[in-house]
Amino acid sequence: MELLRYILRRTFLSAFVLVGVTFLVFVVAQVVPSDPAALYAGPRPTAEQIEKARQELNLDAPLPARFATFAGAMASADFGISYKSRRLIAEDLRAYLPATLELAIFSTGLALLIGIPLGVIAAARQGGWADRFCSFGSIAAVAMPTFFLAMILQLIFAQWLGILPLSGRLSREIAISAPLPMVTGFNLIDALIAGRLNAFGDALTHLILPALTLASYPAGVAMRLTRSAMIEILERRHIVAARALGLSEPRILFGHALPNAMGPALTVIGLSFAYALTGAVLVEIIFAWPGLGRYVSEAILAKDFPVIAAVTMVVTICYVVMNLLIDITQALVDPRVALS
């Protein structure tokens, strides 16, 4: 009951955030010193062409009316067309967003699965060789620049060992001669829907290197946060009590201490998920991953405002949903969260 009320309250707050971001995006578009009509009219426009574009874009209408139009369009996922390419933005997003989400979700999962258990083990063996190894590894993982790590991984796994593909989302044979029918845009899911296990395996092997590269930073941070939280929790009286009750060490570590220690790591991993949505430009370029990061950075350089607005809105929604999921997870793990 408390949990349900908590979820409703968080959802309501999230909706509020979305409205706020819509407003901000609109306001920023007004203050940016560039003339959308000039961009829209194409290269070297005449004054009449600009005037025509101005009317077409409805730029002369009063601000509140234009905000209403903008907000209505965003709410109905009608993102308009790109000033630059004149393509429908919604159609571009349908291609780029699933690719980015697939990578971001997969790498976030990897960060969780690598960072948290290693943090638990390091805390349990505090001062031992496993702890030193994990602590050194986490510093390396956090400090290493992504582009460098990406190239090292490519060198080892694609060039020398040849067990993982160098780049791309799918092998050429599959992408060109037998493309997957696009249902969700997530290759892993689409391959399963089509019942093609070899395509699933192919998509998975393409995911591993870019996902590992992206996971390195959050996994390193999550490991350190989990380790320090665990060391503090393991001193608590209820852990001493659990030992005195004869519980096994793995059960104490993962069943009793970890749920108390997971909060900070979950928060950081949620933030890094948001970062992976648009901040992974370098990784996307190195691994030729057709994602949002590249799409939006090109739009920013071209001052292609409708694209920037659309990506901002979509990323905000993903981020808000992710945060909501993390808040709910934390409330499920620790029932006192819902009370505060």
Add this chain to the structure above:
Amino acid sequence: MPLLDIRNLSVSIPTTEGDVHAVRAVSLEIERGEIHGVIGESGCGKTMTGMAALGLAPKGARIVADRFHFDGEDLREHAVRLRGRRIGMIAQDPAAALNPVLSIATQMDDVIRAHRDLPHRARRAEAIDLLASTGLSDPERVLRGYPHQLSGGMQQRVVIAQALATGADFLIADEPTTALDVSVGAQVLALLRKLVTERGLTVLMITHDMDVIAEACDRATVLYAGRSVETGPVDAVLQSPGHPYTRALLAALPDAAPLGARLAAIEGSIPPPRSAIAGCAFATRCPQALHECAVTPPPERSRAVHRWLCHLPEDAA
């Protein structure tokens, strides 16, 4: 043969500023089926004695004893194996002893599962039985809840049920009523008494409260500065205390003072835990101290099974 047989136990913890003598010379004989109170002020070594028996002394602590046996097994080697199987612990603050993020059902189930190979349904029935046997009136509802939804008394009953779930026949209760209201504390003591009778348990009751000794214990041992200074049946210790420290403790009880009068206090303070003590540890605070008290260790005096360590002749008591 006593169930718990400790002779001359010392526990010292090395630090950069020298050893801390948490326990200097404690002897304890606890017979099966009794509640044995260990009383003393903070820092007298009562909790550390219990922790050492559970194998939970801090890392690096040096444990030396002439005898440190539980049911014939040496605790220096077997404490970790015996703990949670035959020796259980009831902690001081039940709110801190329960995991805040796990439901009571999970916490009960974990303990039962660690000790017996039962199917899920049987474990649940066992958990309900155990909670009911500690006097919780609606065990099914308690199982569904989390520690923060229970009162202090209910939490302490859950902690006791967990200790019972291990199958332990010897419980070390460290100030089990200190964190509770007086009336709830009395109920918990009555519960422990009942469990001792019904299940043949033995309890080591660590406390700083003479009332707890009087109310719940069969025998008592008085600790001062890491040494056991007096031991015997509760009636004898309370009504004709042999050691001046025990007398001073009893005189300091509020009940002992006439209404409106200042309460008696023991002058001075306990010797610092890093210092060496040549004679009787209480000599500096003792109103009857003789000059050998500070120099030579006191001899044992006794009146039947009631024994204490003091230079003063027995009739001075």
